[in-house]
Amino acid sequence: EAGVAQSPRYKIIEKRQSVAFWCNPISGHATLYWYQQILGQGPKLLIQFQNNGVVDDSQLPKDRFSAERLKGVDSTLKIQPAKLEDSAVYLCASSLEPIQGPELYGYTFGSGTRLTVV
């Protein structure tokens, strides 16, 4: 089974520029999550999708971050404009369904995109 695919692996941008990350979850996984992991910390949920609908975006800084999941498959996360404190690894994860998926199998994470804002 193919894993969760993310691109790019690395990105360096200047502050105030914009950037976008892409995630392709495991086929058939209805639920998709974007997490932000700052160096030395645990991942923090930014947004959770169920198919193409948003379930939880309470910790997404909506003044600069946006995310979409068109057609309930691939997802993109965008930052515009970026700040220095956005430097982090952005992780995408998927599960079969919100309750039974993590209950039975946990999440499957992609390798992440490491963003450096200079």
Add this chain to the structure above:
Amino acid sequence: SQQGEEDPQALSIQEGENATMNCSYKTSINNLQWYRQNSGRGLVHLILIRSNEREKHSGRLRVTLDTSKKSSSLLITASRAADTASYFCATSPTSNTGKLIFGQGTTLQVKP
């Protein structure tokens, strides 16, 4: 906000020794999961323990859960150099829909 607190933050042991990591959390949970993260990589799911379970084993891993103390421990027996990684506990709170809340992690170094 982060739910889990992990202890110790860093652990260094010799190959063959056992490694124990602890996790405390704040709210009621459906389950608690442990993940491993190698440097620069994504997280890998290790083991899940439900709120009505007290202990679970998987290979060299042993997880305990004490819901009265809101704490869990992960024991890795007979550690290997390849176990060197960061380990995170993650809780699935009863109040929501599959979201996981991660702790700060324990960095384990196993010296050959």
